[in-house]
Amino acid sequence: MQTTEVDITDLSHDGRGVARVDGKAVFVAGALPGERARIRTVKRSRSFDEAKVEELLTRSPLRVEPRCVHFGTCSGCSLQHLAPAEQIAAKQRVLAENFERIGKVAPSRWFDPLTDEPWGYRRKGRLSVKWVAKKDKVLVGFREDNPRFVADLSVCHTLLPQVGERLALLGALVGSLEAKAQIAQIEIAAGDDTVALTFRNLQPLSESDRAALTAFGQAHAIAILLQPGGPDSVTPLWPEQVPLSFRIPESDVDIAFRPLDFIQVNAGMNRRMIARALDLLDPQPEDSVLDLFCGLGNFTLPIARRAGRVVGVEGEAALVARSRENAARNGLEKNTEFFAADLAVDQRAAPWAMHGYSKLLLDPPRSGAAAVLDYLPRKETRRIVYVSCHPGSLARDAGTLVERHGFRLEAAGVMDMFPHTAHVESIALFER
Structure with a gap:
C-alpha cells in the first residue's frame, strides 16, 4: 500500500x-x-x-531508545519507545478521559501514581511455543502483532531474568526434544523462592525428553512441571514437590498458590497496591468487610489482620478452596469466610449477600462489577475501594455508584502494574 x-x-x-x-x-x-x-x-x-x-x-x-531488540515485532510491549514518566502520564489521561466520557464523573483528587521496578517484573506469563519445520527451529515467545505468528525472541526484559534471559535456551531445549512439535506453550509462575515452568505437552513424553527437561531444570534451578491435559493434570517432573508462595511482609501474610493459579503479575507493585488499598479502606476491628472477586485472598487476608470480619467471594471454586487453605496457613480462619459464586449473575439471594458490610473491596476482571452493583452495596456500606484492570469498566461502575448508590468518587489514580505496555491498572476510593 x-x-x-x-x-x-x-x-x-x-x-x-x-x-x-x-x-x-x-x-x-x-x-x-x-x-x-x-x-x-x-x-x-x-x-x-x-x-x-x-x-x-x-x-x-x-x-527514548527501546531497550528490547524485539520491540516492534513482539506484541508484549507497545510503549518502550516512550519515556517512563510519560507512559504513566498517558495512562492517567486514559483513566481521566474514561471517567469523563463513560461515567460522567471526576475524582475529587488524584493519587500520585504507584510505580515500582520497570524491568524484570513479570513473574507470571504464558509463552507460546511453535516448531517451524521449514526453519527446523522452535520459537518461544509472545505473539507478534499478527497473533497467528509467534515472535522469535532471544530475550524478554519484562520477564523475571531467570526466564527472560533464557528464552533462546528454552527454544533450543524444546528443539532438542522428540516431542518438539507437541509442546504448545510454557506457563511461567514464580513465587518468592521458586521459579516454575509448566510445559503443555500434547502427548506423553519419552524418557529421553523427560531427562532433558529435568537436566535443564537442575542446571538453572528452575522447577519443571508437565501438563498433558486440563489444569488438574499439572504434575511436577523435577523436583518432586514444587512449593510456590509469595509474602506480603507488611501484613505478615504468606500466600501459597499453584502454577496455573491467577496471581498479580508484578510482585513489587502487588505489595504497593495492597498497602494503598488497606490505607484507603482503613479496616478496623469493628468493621465487617466484603471482598468480591477475591481470588486466593490477595486482599482478603491482609484485611483480616485488621478487620473484625472479612468475607471473600470468588467465582472459581478451586481458588476458593485455596483461599481457605491460605487463611488457615496464616492463622486467620476465625475471622474469614470464603464463598464460591458466579458474580456475573444475580447473587442477591446468597447468604453472604444478605449481610450488611461496613466496607467493600472490589477487584473485578476486565468486564467490571456491573452485575454486582445491581444489588450491592447495601446502605450499611460507607466506603468502597475499587481495584481495576480496565478503565472503561471502572468508569461505567463509578457512574453507577455515584448516580444510583449515593457515593462520591473521592479519589483515583493509576498503578503501573505492567510497565512499557498500554495496560491501565487503577484504584479508586468511593465514600458515602
Missing part, C-alpha cells in the same frame, strides 16, 4: 499514535504525539485505518 506523510496528534488507548488522513483516523504503531512521519497503511476499515512508520521525519522529545 502507498505511503503518506502525517502529523501524529494523539496517543491511542493501546499505545499507537493517532493521525488523520482526509478526516479519517489512522492508528500508527510506533509513532508518538508531536511527530511527523511517513507511514504505510497495513489495514483499512470503514471507520479507521492502521499503519506502520516507514520513516520518522521529526522526533518527539519524549521518544
Whole structure:
C-alpha cells in the first residue's frame, strides 16, 4: 500500500499514535504525539485505518531508545519507545478521559501514581511455543502483532531474568526434544523462592525428553512441571514437590498458590497496591468487610489482620478452596469466610449477600462489577475501594455508584502494574 506523510496528534488507548488522513483516523504503531512521519497503511476499515512508520521525519522529545531488540515485532510491549514518566502520564489521561466520557464523573483528587521496578517484573506469563519445520527451529515467545505468528525472541526484559534471559535456551531445549512439535506453550509462575515452568505437552513424553527437561531444570534451578491435559493434570517432573508462595511482609501474610493459579503479575507493585488499598479502606476491628472477586485472598487476608470480619467471594471454586487453605496457613480462619459464586449473575439471594458490610473491596476482571452493583452495596456500606484492570469498566461502575448508590468518587489514580505496555491498572476510593 502507498505511503503518506502525517502529523501524529494523539496517543491511542493501546499505545499507537493517532493521525488523520482526509478526516479519517489512522492508528500508527510506533509513532508518538508531536511527530511527523511517513507511514504505510497495513489495514483499512470503514471507520479507521492502521499503519506502520516507514520513516520518522521529526522526533518527539519524549521518544527514548527501546531497550528490547524485539520491540516492534513482539506484541508484549507497545510503549518502550516512550519515556517512563510519560507512559504513566498517558495512562492517567486514559483513566481521566474514561471517567469523563463513560461515567460522567471526576475524582475529587488524584493519587500520585504507584510505580515500582520497570524491568524484570513479570513473574507470571504464558509463552507460546511453535516448531517451524521449514526453519527446523522452535520459537518461544509472545505473539507478534499478527497473533497467528509467534515472535522469535532471544530475550524478554519484562520477564523475571531467570526466564527472560533464557528464552533462546528454552527454544533450543524444546528443539532438542522428540516431542518438539507437541509442546504448545510454557506457563511461567514464580513465587518468592521458586521459579516454575509448566510445559503443555500434547502427548506423553519419552524418557529421553523427560531427562532433558529435568537436566535443564537442575542446571538453572528452575522447577519443571508437565501438563498433558486440563489444569488438574499439572504434575511436577523435577523436583518432586514444587512449593510456590509469595509474602506480603507488611501484613505478615504468606500466600501459597499453584502454577496455573491467577496471581498479580508484578510482585513489587502487588505489595504497593495492597498497602494503598488497606490505607484507603482503613479496616478496623469493628468493621465487617466484603471482598468480591477475591481470588486466593490477595486482599482478603491482609484485611483480616485488621478487620473484625472479612468475607471473600470468588467465582472459581478451586481458588476458593485455596483461599481457605491460605487463611488457615496464616492463622486467620476465625475471622474469614470464603464463598464460591458466579458474580456475573444475580447473587442477591446468597447468604453472604444478605449481610450488611461496613466496607467493600472490589477487584473485578476486565468486564467490571456491573452485575454486582445491581444489588450491592447495601446502605450499611460507607466506603468502597475499587481495584481495576480496565478503565472503561471502572468508569461505567463509578457512574453507577455515584448516580444510583449515593457515593462520591473521592479519589483515583493509576498503578503501573505492567510497565512499557498500554495496560491501565487503577484504584479508586468511593465514600458515602
